[in-house]
Amino acid sequence: xxxxxxxxxxxxxxxxxxxxxxxxxxxxxxxxxxxxxxxxxxxxxxxxxxxxxxxxxxxxxxxxxxxxxxxxxxxxxxxxxxxxxxxxxxxxxxxxxxxxxxxxxxxxxxxxxxxxxxxxxxxxxxxxxxxxxxxxxxxxxxxxxxxxxxxxxxxxxxxxxxxxxxxxxxxxxxxxxxxxxxxxxxxxxxxxxxxxxxxxxxxxxxxx
Amino acid sequence: xxxxxxxxxxxxxxxxxxxxxxxxxxxxxxxxxxxxxxxxxxxxxxxxxxxxxxxxxxxxxxxxxxxxxxxxxxxxxxxxxxxxxxxxxxxxxxxxxxxxxxxxxxxxxxxxxxxxxxxxxxxxxxxxxxxxxxxxxxxxxxxxxxxxxxxxxxxxxxxxxxxxxxxxxxxxxxxxxxxxxxxxxxxxxxxxxxxxxxxxxxxxxxxxxxxxxxxxxxxxxxxxxxxxxxxxxxxxxxxxxxxxxxxxxxxxxxxxxxxxxxxxxxxxxxxxxxxxxxxxxxxxxxxxxxxxxxxxxxxxxxxxxxxxxxxxxxxxxxxxxxxxxxxxxxxxxxxxxxxxxxxxxxxxxxxxxxxxxxxxxxxxxxxxxxxxxxxxxxxxxxxxxxxxxxxxxxxxxxxxxxxxx
Numbered sequence: 355x356x357x358x359x360x361x362x363x364x365x366x367x368x369x370x371x372x373x374x375x376x377x378x379x380x381x382x383x384x385x386x387x388x389x390x391x392x393x394x395x396x397x398x399x400x401x402x403x404x405x406x407x408x409x410x411x412x413x414x415x416x417x418x419x420x421x422x423x424x425x426x427x428x429x430x431x432x433x434x435x436x437x438x439x440x441x442x443x444x445x446x447x448x449x450x451x452x453x454x455x456x457x458x459x460x461x462x463x464x465x466x467x468x469x470x471x472x473x474x475x476x477x478x479x480x481x482x483x484x485x486x487x488x489x490x491x492x493x494x495x496x497x498x499x500x501x502x503x504x505x506x507x508x509x510x511x512x513x514x515x516x517x518x519x520x521x522x523x524x525x526x527x528x529x530x531x532x533x534x535x536x537x538x539x540x541x542x543x544x545x546x547x548x549x550x551x552x553x554x555x556x557x558x559x560x561x562x
Numbered sequence: 563x564x565x566x567x568x569x570x571x572x573x574x575x576x577x578x579x580x581x582x583x584x585x586x587x588x589x590x591x592x593x594x595x596x597x598x599x600x601x602x603x604x605x606x607x608x609x610x611x612x613x614x615x616x617x618x619x620x621x622x623x624x625x626x627x628x629x630x631x632x633x634x635x636x637x638x639x640x641x642x643x644x645x646x647x648x649x650x651x652x653x654x655x656x657x658x659x660x661x662x663x664x665x666x667x668x669x670x671x672x673x674x675x676x677x678x679x680x681x682x683x684x685x686x687x688x689x690x691x692x693x694x695x696x697x698x699x700x701x702x703x704x705x706x707x708x709x710x711x712x713x714x715x716x717x718x719x720x721x722x723x724x725x726x727x728x729x730x731x732x733x734x735x736x737x738x739x740x741x742x743x744x745x746x747x748x749x750x751x752x753x754x755x756x757x758x759x760x761x762x763x764x765x766x767x768x769x770x771x772x773x774x775x776x777x778x779x780x781x782x783x784x785x786x787x788x789x790x791x792x793x794x795x796x797x798x799x800x801x802x803x804x805x806x807x808x809x810x811x812x813x814x815x816x817x818x819x820x821x822x823x824x825x826x827x828x829x830x831x832x833x834x835x836x837x838x839x840x841x842x843x844x845x846x847x848x849x850x851x852x853x854x855x856x857x858x859x860x861x862x863x864x865x866x867x868x869x870x871x872x873x874x875x876x877x878x879x880x881x882x883x884x885x886x887x888x889x890x891x892x893x894x895x896x897x898x899x900x901x902x903x904x905x906x907x908x909x910x911x912x913x914x915x916x917x918x919x920x921x922x923x924x925x926x927x928x929x930x931x932x933x934x935x936x937x938x939x940x941x942x943x944x945x946x947x948x949x950x951x952x953x954x955x956x957x958x959x960x961x962x963x964x965x966x967x
Contacts, residue, residue: 367895385642388638389635393627414649417649427572431572432572434579435571435572435575468571472574473614473617476581476614476615477623480585481631482631483583485631499590
């Protein structure tokens, strides 16, 4: 029974926890989204150093304004946009400084367009979601899925891992089953954990 | 430096997060038909969308992003540590799930932090994570939506995850059950058409009930509620064993009351939790909203929001104010939340949810614990969290959990 609409309960819970000052909840969010925000910021600024500062500031700002966090509807979107805004500020102040100092700067004065940002967001978030899902798999399964995602065919993977193609297919099926059972209802905002749905036939009883 | 809040951008970002998840699902081969449609619709909206998505088909490109992720994941802990040092003046609480690179949010919810009485973080003392139990053949699954509905004629209907259906009872009362919730609908019946039903959860089950007046009841594990199929008389009365959370629909002319073996809780329109497991000894009524009166036969006490009335086995009643309401209702939100409780109390709650028996080989059971943990974990996952946080050592033998010395 797949849920159709976005389920925002866990997202809300996370917001609530952070709003009430839980550093444990904050840490989890940090661990969950730091890599993605860093990858995005580094992609846009073309500088790891800048990306590091930007992401720290994004989280600091989130923490400092936690008392108004309930206004945020989609935590992830909020953080991505916040990283984008900060990136633009950084790039702007950098190019200003370069102009003021009249230096032949090797700092990029390039500013990402809205399209570039949104494309980068889509790509980063897709990979993040995949990594998060795959991370829950047993090692042998994970190996196969990693290769599938790199675009290798079943036969290629079989050769690379010295196992039979049917063993590869088996691991793929297994991965899908595990992901479905265990983790996979990703909704805007946050990953929801679902216990396995047990399928039964529809039970209909008549008038008693 | 406050980021400007730009609503269209925010919505676009939220949409792309959703699309990213669909693409991820597609890659994993588990895109449902409706989701496929959703993705196709988005792709058809704009030529550029297809271009964006096509980029992700390039193995080189994806490998490059993967590498960046890997590198930044390796620096997360260091970065978090300096963030804590610089801005929070403390150290991050050690990760519990040492093996996995990521912490899923539910793992976040699963963080259980024991407190010693002095409030010292016990976790800090155990810097070396204790390995979890060896993989067992059959892990114990957590509880789920599961209950038995006993009708007036004694017939029983099994309600379980994935089972849905409907019944029609005397007087035209309709009962729907689906997705962990059973709901009564119907007009107010004539007095002699009213029958009594009972909803019962065993250990390892929970279920939600919507009574004929629209009042909602969440029944925790190992509990039961007996109620009429229609509320006709001067008052609405139900009988509870175990634990339930009530959201009572307001009806000024018809007060609502809950009977719990010798204790009576009467309300007008309110939210409260009653915990009355026989093995817990005392019966606890915690008021979340509104007003209730608790009666034990001798005295009547009116509770204010945040109050908790405890009726001891002897019948004596005491009321505490400003209790930690969050931990009282955590079960309804899918968590265990412990607040200065002893090991045995904690293990009793765990036993009810996992339908297990707990055996103590350890003699020293002193110490208080606190923390929060998801009720969705398998027992082995829960145990390794407990062990990792220095609560103790455990061994699973089928449905028996042994607390080792």
